[in-house]
Amino acid sequence: MKRIPYGISNFEVLREKNYLYVDKTSYIDILEKYAPYQFFIRPRRFGKSLFISMLENYYDINKKDKFKKLFGDLYIGKNPTEERSDFLVWKISFAGVDAGHGEENLRKSFNFKVRSSAKEFIIRYQDLLGENKLYLEELSAEMVVDHINILCKLKNKQVFVLIDEYDNFVNELITGGKQNIYKNILRPGEGFLKAFYRALKRATTDSFQRVYITGVSPIMLDDLASDFNIIRNYTLDEKLNSMLGFSHDELSCIMDQVDLPNYELSEKICNDMNEYYGGYKFNQTCEAVCNPVMVMYFLDAFLVYSRYPQQMIDSNVKIDYGKINQLAYNFNDKEALNEIMSTGETTTILVDRFNIHTMYSEKENFKSLLFYLGMLTIKEQGPLGTVLKIPNYVIRTIYWEQYFDKISEDYNIEIQNIRIAVNEMRMHGDIQPLIEIVKGILESLSNRDLMQMDEKNIKMMFLTLLAVDNTYFIRSEDENNKGYVDLMLRRKIQLKDITKFEWIIELKYIKESDRNTLEKVKEQGLKQLQMYGESKMVQEELEKEGLKKVLIIVVGKKDIYTVNKND
Known part of the structure; x- marks a missing residue:
């Protein structure tokens, strides 16, 4: 059985140590047909560094003798391109550049990253480039690029430049409110970051034949436009939608490689991973893919203990x-x-x-x-x-938790009290303790807040409190053949022993001035609950035994009415 490569982004190690690998090498063929200077971004933890490592191993002239071992059984090993093992590969990662201690330290850290990668490059290709005694510590990043270019040009060697996490330190600057430093390092004519990319562009007229840049956002593209306007952004290209991330077919292939005991379990795991980790589309015409690192997190835990991890979110x-x-x-x-x-x-x-x-x-x-x-x-x-x-x-949960951080500061909500309240729902079918917490929040609202209050705000309160506890799988306003369920709380497979009750909840909000509509709203809400309970989705996803159906009506800021409708 293949080993699970959680946290491994070194392609050579992954291939030599019998780790699972989902073959993405067919995209090499596509990328070679595109413009040679490429920009491609994906979210954090999406396999970008592993893909760069794969490119490095494929194009590195020093890895020619290992080509069959690393790629022989993969698509590109069976369908190699003319450019395989044909480059000196210069890989630079800007992860860890110091952006927290001022502009001068940032410049020094950036230069150090470029110089260090250049030293490694020169040592690795010393037999091809000859001895080089130039003291790199005296050079800026811009000068290092010029030096590598000249060195390779004199030896008639072509270079493939791979830049990983190009925006890492820039994101940190903007997050930390240091936009002035950002402006300075990209200042026309003087900014060292612009100078680096300007040198990179100059080198493409000589030995730098291909460039591939990746990160998490296009945050610098416009500001670099005049100095690096040769780059082509392929982030939304439909042929590259699944270049990183796992499709449903790839998930099924993974299930075959990890030797799960039966087809039904494999299908359930695939569906659950899609629900937790999937849904990503980078072009509207393409199928959705799963976050690959999240998938490996799940499999790493499941294959050791033969059960779902207690926390589905890494x-x-x-x-x-x-x-x-x-x-x-x-x-x-x-x-x-x-x-x-x-x-x-x-x-x-x-x-x-x-x-x-x-x-x-x-x-x-x-x-x-x-x-x-x-x-x-x-x-x-x-x-x-x-x-x-x-x-x-997973992403929905991150939104909810960040929202909780904000309201907990405003209303002094103790998370332990939430856990106790949700435990009463799970084990005893009693929603009243949670209602009391919501009531406390409502009583703290100002009249101005109440003017903007509506059903969506009430739903966000319940969603946030339930999500922070993280013991129910929550669906919010899911469409089915009977309408929309406001909240559906499903038992998690790993917590089934401590979850006796599942819930469907219908929420209503009435302003104090409309209190006289209470009975009408109640009647309408109960009809909706009845309809939801009979819907195909609820019948398929929730067990009839232990299912609680409740209508919650909030009136103004003082009163919350609950009406149970159970068979």
Whole structure:
């Protein structure tokens, strides 16, 4: 059985140590037919570094003797291109560049990264390039690029430049409110970052024949345009939609390789992984793919213990997405966030690059950035632009938890009290303790907040509290043949022993001035509950025994009425 390569981004190690590998080498053939200077981004933890490592091993002239061992049974091993094992590969990663201690330290750290990778490059290809005694420590990043170019040009060697995490430190600058430093390092004529990419462009007229750049956002593309305008952005290209990430067929292939005991279990795992980790589309015409690192996290745990992991969300992914999402939150577009969190989707005109001067002033940028960061994905093309939606349950949970962080500060909510309340729902079928927590939040609202209060706000409160507890699988406003269920709480397979009750919940809100409509709203809500309980989706996903159906009506800021409707 293949080993699970969780956390491994070294292609050579992965292939030599019998790790599972989903063959993505056919995309080499596609990329070679495209423009030679390529830009391609995907969200955090999406397999970008492994793909770069695969390219490095394929094109490295020093790996020619290992080609059959590394690629022989893969697509590209059986269908090699003319450019295989034909380059000196210079790989630079900007992960870990110090962006937190001022511009001068940033410049030094950036130069160090470039010089270190150049030293490795020169040593690796010493037999081809000859002895080089130049003291690299004296050179800026721009000068290092010029030096490598001249060295390779004199020996008539072509170079493939791979740049990983090109925007890592820039995202940190913007997240930390250091836009002035960002502007300085990209200042025309003087900024060292512009100078580096300007040198890279110059070198493409000589020995730098191919460039591949990757990161998580197109945040510098516009600001680099004049100095690196040869790059082609293939992020949304339909032929490359599944270049990173796993399709449903690839998930099924993985199930075969890890030797699961039966077909039914394999199918259930595939479906659950799609629900938790999938849903990503980078072109509206293509099928959705799963986050590959999240899939490997699940399989790594499942194959050891033969059960679902207690936490379906990898804490490393949650931390990474939480940090990078702060970049988007700097836009402070509360209206868009409320729309996304209450409906699960939004519409925008996708932009493919940002400019620091207009980044926060143009509405489309916020939603587009959420898309590139993996917090939204493409649903369809609508009349007013691209419809974006939350891709999967993991990302939905990150939204809920960030929302909880905000309301817990405002209303001093203790998470332990939430856990106790939800435990009463799970084990005893009693929703009243959770109602009391919501009632406490409502009583703290100002009259101004109440003026804006509606059913969506009430739903967000319940969603957030339930999600933070993280013991139910929550569906919100799922469409079925009988309408929309406000909240459906499904038992998690790994927590079935401590979850006796499942729930469908219908929520209503009445302003204090409309209190006289209470009975009418109650009658309507009970009819909807009855209809939802009979729907195909509820019948298939929830067990009849232990199913609780409840109507919750909030009136103003003082009264919450609950009506149980159980068979």
